[in-house]
Amino acid sequence: MNHHPPSPTSTTTPPDHPPPVTAKSWLDDACIAEIDHFVKTLSGIQTKGVRPDLIGSIITHYACKWIPELSGEPDHHPPPQSATVSYLKKRFFIETIISVLPPEKESIPCSFLLRLLKTGNMVNTDRNYLQEVEKRVAWRLDQATMKEIMIPCFSHVTGTLLDVELMVRLVKRFVDNINVEGLRSGVGLFKVAKLVDAYLAEAAVDSELKLPEFMELAGAVPAQARATDDGLYRAIDTYLKTHVNLTKEERKSLCKLIDSQKLSIEASLHAAQNERLPVRSVIQVLFSEQAKLHSHINPSRTFTDTKSPNRLGLDPPDRYHSSRDMMTLQQMEIKRLKEHVNKLERQCQLMQSQIDKLLEKKKGFFSWRKLATSTTLGAMSVEVVDDKVEGKGYDSGSIGKQTPVKGKHGRSKTPKPWRQSTS
Structure with missing residues (x-):
């Protein structure tokens, strides 16, 4: 008699016990109902003591079924209704979904929360609901990916492509959670720092991104959270390349965010030849590389x-000396x-101050030169006459005019002509 193993679909549950509650059964039932009936059904499920992660799976599955944007996949078959009706339905649906989220922050994946936040901003969801989603996202921001945080800006006031203000709020809230509650280790903070640097590099190509917004997001991450500043340097270099009209002071303040001691050799070589950086920043990079080279040697x-071995009367080794x-x-x-x-x-x-003074006197330069030349010639003629004539007598009526003078014996003598006096 052949004995066959039980099939994978068979169950070992005794017939006198009811089958356990599975997520598949709840999902299938919940997805058939409308939103109002779904809320009532979900409330009944929660009263049965179902785990929060299972409740989160039910909500996620139901929301992705009715709003394809929440699943991360495009809707290839949109419903045949007007754009206004679809807009209002999505806003009402999202507000309802947010209101029934379980209080446990770990029950909903961060990827779904970010898609929920993006769609909520797109349909202008009430601010109170969006703040609740932001709190949950900030709690698990270290689990987000670069693609998920690239949320467009739907505001008519801000002209940037990405919602940089939203990213600033998320990062600051995440850092506050770590500082106040101490909930995570430094690994999560390092992940968020790398995420912010990559986000800044993408946002820097937007010519509408203002310098204060860029610096605020870059400074939202503590300096000790960056093991290396290569990502931050790349973002700043991209911003300088895009925004060529920055003043010298703005470039200086922006480059102060970079710790030259945290740059790799490749980044330091690039910075040393980067004409977009201020001169002082390049010098700091060179000093840092020189110090690191000496420390390796x-x-x-x-x-x-600070004490010298010779002062202590010791004979140090040649290597130490x-x-x-x-x-x-x-x-x-x-x-x-x-x-x-x-x-x-x-x-x-x-030199700059001298150039400025010369530019101010540019208009009267030739007249001043003519006056200075005539004055100099007059002084030279007087000096020559004084040297040649001991009596030092001359007619002051005209500069350089030769007049008879009297010598020691009262005789009149005429000084030599001007050209002879200078020979």
Whole structure:
């Protein structure tokens, strides 16, 4: 007699016990009902003590069935109704779905919440409902992906393509949850920092994105959350490339967000040759790379070691002595380079002020030159006559005019002609 194993669809539940409640059965029943009947059915399910994650699955499945945008897939067969009716139905549906979300924040996936937030903004859902969704998204922002957070801006006031203000609110709320409640480790914060840098790089290509908005989002992440500033540097470089009309002070304030010590070798090489960066930022990058190079060459040296071995009467090893001498020379070189940069800046400022003064006197330059030349010639003629004539007597009626003068014995003599006096 052949014994066959039970089929996969067979159940081992005894016949005297009812089958357990499964998510599939609830989903099939819930998706048939209308929204009002769905709310009543969901309330009855919750009274039976069903797990919150199962309740979240029911809500997610039902919402994706009736609003394809919430499933992340386009609706290839839209219902035959007017745009206004569809708009109002979606807004009412989304507000109803938000109102029946379970209080447990972990019960709804972050991806579904972001799609719900995007569609809610699109149909102008009531602000109170959207704030509830934002709180839930901020709670699990470290689980979001780059594609999901690229929410367009549907506001008529802001001209940006992406809703940067929404992203700022989400990041700040996420950081506040960590600081106040201490709910997650630093891994989640690192993920959000990388997500923000990638988001900034995409948003930077928008010419309508203002500098304060860019800097606010970049500064919403704590500095210690970034293990490296390569992503932030890429975003700032993209912003500088797109917004070429930034002033010198604006570029300086923007580049202050970058920690040059957190840049990789590739990013530092790119920054050293980047003409869009201010000169001071490039110098800081070079100094940081030089310091990192020296630390790799001499990893055992410390800057807190101020006592000299010779002062203590010790005979240090040659390696230690040479490394200390090298450190001193490097510090002197850095100091000399800084002084040279400051000197060049002062010279540039002085030259600029002189150029400004010359431009102001440009109109009267030739008349001033003519007057200065005549005055100089007159002074030269007087000086020559004084040197050649001991009596120093001349007619003051005209500059350089030769007049007879008296010598020591009262005789009149005429000084030599002007051209002879200068020979």
